[in-house]
Amino acid sequence: MKKYFAMILAGMMAVSLAACGGSSNAPAAAPAAEPAAEAEAQTEEAEAPEAEAQTDAAFTTVAAGELHMATNAAFPPYEMTSDNGGYEGIDVEIATMIAQKLGLELVVDDMEFGSVITSVQSGKADIAMAGLTVTEERMKNVDFTESYATGVQVIIVPEGSDIQTVDDLANDKMIGVQDGTTGYIYCSAPVEDGGYGEDHVTSYTNGAMAIEALKGGKVDAVVIDNEPAKAFVAVNDGLKILDTEYIVENYAIGISKDNPALRDAVNNALKELIADGSVQTIVDKYITAE
Numbered sequence: 001m002k003k004y005f006a007m008i009l010a011g012m013m014a015v016s017l018a019a020c021g022g023s024s025n026a027p028a029a030a031p032a033a034e035p036a037a038e039a040e041a042q043t044e045e046a047e048a049p050e051a052e053a054q055t056d057a058a059f060t061t062v063a064a065g066e067l068h069m070a071t072n073a074a075f076p077p078y079e080m081t082s083d084n085g086g087y088e089g090i091d092v093e094i095a096t097m098i099a100q101k102l103g104l105e106l107v108v109d110d111m112e113f114g115s116v117i118t119s120v121q122s123g124k125a126d127i128a129m130a131g132l133t134v135t136e137e138r139m140k141n142v143d144f145t146e147s148y149a150t151g152v153q154v155i156i157v158p159e160g161s162d163i164q165t166v167d168d169l170a171n172d173k174m175i176g177v178q179d180g181t182t183g184y185i186y187c188s189a190p191v192e193d194g195g196y197g198e199d200h201v202t203s204y205t206n207g208a209m210a211i212e213a214l215k216g217g218k219v220d221a222v223v224i225d226n227e228p229a230k231a232f233v234a235v236n237d238g239l240k241i242l243d244t245e246y247i248v249e250n251y252a253i254g255i256s257k258d259n260p261a262l263r264d265a266v267n268n269a270l271k272e273l274i275a276d277g278s279v280q281t282i283v284d285k286y287i288t289a290e
C-alpha cells in the first residue's frame with residue numbers, strides 16, 4: 001500500500017514543479033514600470049459611465065470598469081460569503097487590491113468550482129481565482145500568474161476512524177472530494193497511477209457538502225486543501241485532519257490565453273502586492289499560525 005502514496009506524491013511533486021516552471025515564464029515579457037501609469041489612466045476611464053469594455057487601453061475586461069472574478073465561494077478562508085451578503089476571504093481581498101491597481105471594480109461571480117476555468121476561457125469572467133491549483137492540464141486551458149499561495153491536500157476523517165495514514169485510504173474506502181478539484185483528480189486516478197479508482201471516490205459540489213457526507217457516514221474520508229480543511233474541522237465536532245499527507249500545490253490566478261495584456265497587468269499588480277507585503281498581510285488576517 002505504501003507505494004500508492006509514494007506514487008501520488010511523486011506525481012504531485014512533478015505537477016508542482018511543472019507548475020512552478022510554467023507560471024514563472026508566463027509574465028516575463030511585461031516591463032515592471034508599466035502598471036502604475038496604466039492604473040492611473042484606467043481609473044479615469046473606469047469612472048466614465050458609458051465607457052465600453054476597455055478596448056483602447058492596454059487590456060480589455062468583460063465589462064467596462066469591472067474585473068470579474070470567477071470563483072466558488074465555499075472555500076474558506078480563500079473565498080466565502082460574508083454576513084452582509086457579500087464575499088470575503090484571501091482571494092477576494094487580493095483580487096480587490098489587484099482591481100484597484102488596475103482602476104477597476106471587483107465583481108465576484110460565484111459558481112460551481114468546475115465552471116471557474118471555463119468561464120474565463122469562454123470570456124464570461126476575467127480571472128479565475130479560487131484557491132486554484134496550477135496543473136499541467138489546466139495550463140493547456142488558461143494562462144496562470146505567479147503563484148501567491150501554496151496548498152496541501154490533506155485527509156479529514158471522523159475521530160476514532162480506522163483510517164490513520166494515507167495508506168489506509170486504499171483499504172476499500174469511500175473518499176469524498178469536491179467536484180473537479182485536484183483532490184478529485186488524484187484520488188479518482190486508477191490504482192496503477194497512484195489513485196484509488198473512480199469507484200472509491202464520491203464527488204460533491206463543494207467542500208461543505210463533502211463534510212456533511214462524512215458526518216453522515218456516506219464517505220470514510222474527505223480529501224481537500226489544508227486551509228479549508230482546518231476551517232471545516234473547526235466548525236464541525238468529531239472530525240480531525242490526519243497529518244500524513246504532504247502534497248504541496250501552488251495557487252495562482254487563471255486568465256484567458258486570448259488576453260495576454262490582462263494577464264500581464266494582473267500579474268504585475270499581483271507581483272507588486274506580493275513584494276510590498278500586502279498579500280502576506282491579507283494571509284495573516286485569515287490564517288493564524290498555530
Ligand code: ARG
Nearest residue numbers: 072075130131132133181182
Ligand atoms: N486547490 C484545489 C484545486 O484547484 C481546490 C480548489 C477549490 N476551490 C474552491 N473555491 N472551491 O483543484
